[in-house]
Amino acid sequence: MRKKQLVAALMAGAMVCGTLAACGGGSTPAESQGGGADQTTAAQADQTTAAQSGDSAKEASGEKQVLSVTTWDNDSSPQFQAVIDAYEEKNPNVEIKIIDTSADEYNNSLGISLSAAQPDPDVIWVKDMGSMLQMADKEQLMPIDDFIAKDNFDMSIYKGAAEQLMYNGKAYALPYRNDWYVLYYNKDLFDAAGVEYPSNDMTWEEYYELAAKMTSGEGSSKVYGSHNHTWQALVTNWAVQDGKHTVVEKDYGFMKSWYEEAVALQDGGYIQDYSTLKTANIHYSSVFKNQQCAMMPMGTWFIATMMQSQAEGETDFNWGVATIPHPADTEAGYTVGALTPIAISAFTDQADLAWDFIKFASSEEAAEILADQGVFTGIPSDAAINTIASAELFPEGDSNVEALKYVHYSFDRPLDPQIEEIRTVLNEVHEMIMIHSYSVDEGLAELTERVAEIKGWN
Amino acid sequence: MSGEKTSFLTSKQRRKIRNNLTGYAFIIPNLVGYTVFVFIPVIFSFVLSVMSWDGSQRPMEFVGLANFADIFGDKIFRGTLVHTVSYALMTVLPTLVLALLLAVLLNNKIKGVAIFRTAFYFPYIASIVAVGAVWNMLFQPDFGPVNEILKFLGLKNPPRWVVDKDWAMVAVSIVSVWKYMGYYMIVYLAALQGISSSLYEAASIDGANGWQKLLYITVPMLTPTTFFVLIMLTIQCFKVFDLVYVMTGGGPGNATKTLVNYIYEKAFTSWEFGPASAGAIVLFAIVLVITLIQFSGEKKWSKDL
Amino acid sequence: MNAKRKATKIILYILLIGLGITMMVPFYWMVISSLKLNKDVFSIPMRWWPETMHPENYSVIWKKLPLLIFFKNTAKLTIITTIVQLCTSCFAAYGFTKCKFVGRDLIFLMYVTTIAVPWQVYMVPQFILVSKMGLNDTHLGLILMQAFSAFGVFLIRQFYISIPDELCEAARIDGLNEFGIFRKIVFPLGKPAMATLTIFTFTNVWNDFMGPLIYLKTKELKTVQLGIRMFISQYGADYAWIMAASVCSLIPIVIVFLSCQKFFVEGVAASGIKG
Incomplete structure (x- = not known):
């Protein structure tokens, strides 16, 4: 009995101490971290040195080092696993621990672990540039300028992409992937309907007509002419495709015709209903893979997904890629895209190793490995496109290779520090318009007003 | 020492x-x-709830009641209060009545009570994710079984359920009633067994029929239980999250967003811990009021009996 | 009179059978849909019996979804949480009822005042705290945050109060120490209350969705509910697979429920009456 009591008391004591310490840290982080940038940098430098000594000690003893990385939907795309495998092969004493989350919960769960300031994850694949800015703003990412300077790292291989990832004059990430929108189509469905495949020079009007033409069937065997996933990007992207506007504007009137067309497509039954997709939480890949749509505008990352799906025997229909349709007043080959950055957590205990990993992940060597899998990296080159096009499961035909080229590239979101906040509003209004809660005009008026409020333009 | x-x-x-x-x-x-x-x-x-904090390493700031002003000024938050109350209104009474009805039916001397009890109780045990997935398919607006049956019964334009902002909450409520009534049925069954059989015997001698017995003996004797069930159900309704999360995710267009969904999103999506906690305090206040009603009610019943 | 009674009985049966079938239809639909092809799940007209069976759906999802790991995690969380809660609640209940110490009533008041506070009210700060302890995304964090409940203490205490103090006094005179009294006398007598608490905690933890949703991020740590949810969000249009996964998620709880049905029913009844 005595012993039990003692153990209980000890446990209790330990827990109380732990909590008090934790609470102290939680409520007054100012004391430990300091608000000033100098102190933060100093703290980070400390962390770095601590991590360095830790690394070397481990290396000397031959112990396996564990690096944790965060990924999304790792099962359905080879984009992360291919690089991870290659790195582990090159560095047998490093073990990579993958923290995988579904894509729609990724930013959310990453935010949770970062807010706890834990040493894991070390390396973060950042889902989009907006969340990178947000994390950089919260000082959750480690600036990598020192590493770049130390290694004399050549940023010119990214042809300007790396500069897009600067925030307040500091580099926080390397461009891992670079993707842009193309149009996917199901060759078998086009063949069955006796309709010609989508061409690489198609205006949006022509695309709408084609979508109507390709819609057939009833009930659960209905095939939709096209498929718009629930992202607002699948409407707003085309509004900024010509490069004249961005999604942060003082007046959103320029989006009117695009929203009207999207609503018309939905009401005509040529694309699946927004609310069905949203409430049933339907992933676009399962719609395309189940042959429920004839076409689908989507990012180039989906090429790798399709190739993997075919390699695993999950799907066996023929598919193709075409250039994304263009507005009537621009030429073919105008596209919209985004970078996928890879960064280091500010709270890592493995800073050097993490740097080594992200350096490898965005290197030319990794780019080749990824190109084999159908992934476009941050290093743009014709060679990479050719590698992808010659991959076994990439659709045959020159038009598919042609489709991977573009003449003009706009970012789907500008580098605006408040972009995430603005995107929340964009998403809300997008949903309201698509479910007919707002008319297009009402929605855009609200958008104009709320964005102006965020930006302080009123 | x-x-x-x-x-x-x-x-x-x-x-x-x-x-x-x-x-x-x-x-x-x-x-x-x-x-x-x-x-x-x-x-x-x-x-x-009186601080401003985004979960980062930056310090919190005292902002007084600004968070409360913030959320009550937020159209979405006011919406969640309306949705939560309407969910409660649509759920509490049907659950209560059906639970009582099932309990009374099962309280007869019949064969296979255990099987029926299992059938009614089982939805309560079933995991919410599986239940949400299957009901979402049953409610599929264009070719789902529920609407097929409604069309078969002659309804030309059946509701579009979870994808319609006016019907989504109704759909969630139906599932909630289906899932939870078995639980309260068991509570009622236990209470029914506590009613002394001499009361019924006396009534039989006086010539009361089954319906009269139910109305004049069973229901009055069950009043404390009914009160308890009412309170528990109401509190449960104000805490609803997972059913909504798996069925509609709060949509379409926030039409089914409840108080707890709001707290969750504010805290874990927007990183605004202040407004999230202010929302939590509002929830606390609501539950507190309901509990106080329960206490005063309990005092009343214990005096009566 | 006899004929009338018979008629009533038949109506009763028809009512019960009708209601029972209605309650079970979703489960039936889940099972048959899991045996169809994806494209046949919503065929028009509706089919209540599939033309051809496709049990291979199960082997497909078995490959895509690490169900065994999810079950293991869920079972581990459920069992440990239930045991910890049971033990600490019994201890505390004994302390509150059979021991006299300074501040007893004050501490108990603290329990009583917070018993009605829903978890949702304090889940955010609780999460921050658990994270600061470095227990985010660990099973330990999830266990600790669920293992201590005022409800458990309250429930067991109500039962222990009804155990006469004379019993303990007699044992004390016989030379048993406090722990002995607890172990040999009070604890065995409190079994019915423990059964109630066990069922209560077990179903709550097993079916908990929001807790794991907030706390567990690593795939290898996820529970069945979360795992199925992840699968659904990835294969949203593969209806038959989703249904097959749902069926799998229900199998263990069906087995547990059917074999311990008596306890489930009694547990609910008891907790309902005591509140």
Whole structure:
């Protein structure tokens, strides 16, 4: 009995101490971290040195080092696993621990672990540039300028992409992937309907007509002419495709015709209903893979997904890629895209190793490995496109290779520090318009007003 | 209280100290865990509700009641209050009536009571994710079984359920009634078995039929239970999250967003811990009021009986 | 009279059978849909019996979804949480009822005042706290945050109060120490209350969705509910697979429920009456 009591008391004591310490840290982080940038940098430098000594000690003893990385939907795309495998092969004493989350919960769960300031994850694949800015703003990412300077790292291989990832004059990430929108189509469905495949020079009007033409069937065997996933990007992207506007504007009137067309497509039954997709939480890949749509505008990352799906025997229909349709007043080959950055957590205990990993992940060597899998990296080159096009499961035909080229590239979101906040509003209004809660005009008026409020333009 | 000192104490004092120590030894494991993981967070949630904090390493700031002003100025938050109340209105009464009805039916001397009881109780045990997935498919607006049946029964334009902002909450409520009535049925069954059979015998002698017995004996005798079920159900409705999350995700267009969904999103999507905690305090206030009603009610019943 | 009674009985049966079938239809639909092809799940007209069976759906999802790991995690969380809660609650209940110590009533008051506070009110600060302890995304964090409940203490205490103090006094005179009294006398007598608490905690933890949703991020740590949810969000249009996964998620709880049905029913009844 005595012993039990003692153990209980000890446990209790330990827990109380732990909590008090934790609470102290939680409520007054100012004391430990300091608000000033100098102190933060100093703290980070400390962390770095601590991590360095830790690394070397481990290396000397031959112990396996564990690096944790965060990924999304790792099962359905080879984009992360291919690089991870290659790195582990090159560095047998490093073990990579993958923290995988579904894509729609990724930013959310990453935010949770970062807010706890834990040493894991070390390396973060950042889902989009907006969340990178947000994390950089919260000082959750480690600036990598020192590493770049130390290694004399050549940023010119990214042809300007790396500069897009600067925030307040500091580099926080390397461009891992670079993707842009193309149009996917199901060759078998086009063949069955006796309709010609989508061409690489198609205006949006022509695309709408084609979508109507390709819609057939009833009930659960209905095939939709096209498929718009629930992202607002699948409407707003085309509004900024010509490069004249961005999604942060003082007046959103320029989006009117695009929203009207999207609503018309939905009401005509040529694309699946927004609310069905949203409430049933339907992933676009399962719609395309189940042959429920004839076409689908989507990012180039989906090429790798399709190739993997075919390699695993999950799907066996023929598919193709075409250039994304263009507005009537621009030429073919105008596209919209985004970078996928890879960064280091500010709270890592493995800073050097993490740097080594992200350096490898965005290197030319990794780019080749990824190109084999159908992934476009941050290093743009014709060679990479050719590698992808010659991959076994990439659709045959020159038009598919042609489709991977573009003449003009706009970012789907500008580098605006408040972009995430603005995107929340964009998403809300997008949903309201698509479910007919707002008319297009009402929605855009609200958008104009709320964005102006965020930006302080009123 | 070191050893040598104890020897100066009288045996009575020594016993008192020992009693104290034993008492604390028994409660300490739970007390510590409870303090750390429940009591401190409860207090902390009041503190957070008057702070501004984004979860980063930056310090919190005291903002007074700004968070409350913030959420009550938020159209979406006011919407969640309306949705939560309408969910409660659509759920509480049907669940209660059906649970009572099932219990009364099952309280007869019939064969296979256990099988029926299992059938009614089973939805309560089934995991919410599976239940949400299957009901979402049953409610599929264009070719789902529910609407196929409605069309078969002659309804030209059946509701579009979860994808229609006016019907989504109704769909969620239907699933909720289906899922939880078995639980309350068991509560009622237990209470029914507590009613003395002599009451029914006396009524039979007076010539009362089954319907009259139900109305004049069963229902009045069950009043305390009904009150308890009513309170539990109402509180449960204000806490609803997972059913909505798996069925509609709060949509379409926030039409089914409830109070707890709002707290969750504010906290874990937008990283605004202040407004999230303010929302939590509002929830606390609502539940507190309901509980106070329960206390006063309980006093009344215990006096009556 | 007899004929009338018979008629009533038949109506009763028809009512019960009708209601029972209605309640079970979703489960039936889940099972048959899991045996169809994806494209046949919503065929028009509706089919209540699939033309051809496709049990291979199960082997497909078995490959895509690490169900065994999810079950293991859920079972581990459920069992440990239930045991910890049971033990600490019994200890505390004994302390509150059979021991006299300074501040007893005050501490108990603290329990009582917080018993009605829903978890949702303090989940955010609780999460921050658990994270600061470095227990985010661990099973330990999830166990600790669920293992201590005022409800458990309260429930068991109500039962222990009804155990006469004379019993303990007699044992004390016989020379048993406090722990002995607890172990040999009070604890065995409190079994019915423990059964109630066990069922209560078990179903709550097993079916908990929001807790794991907030706390568990690593795939290898996820529970069945979360795992199925992840699968659904990835294969949203593969209806038959989703249904097959749902069926799998229900199998263990069906087995547990059917074999311990008596306890489930009694547990609910008891907790309902005591509140």
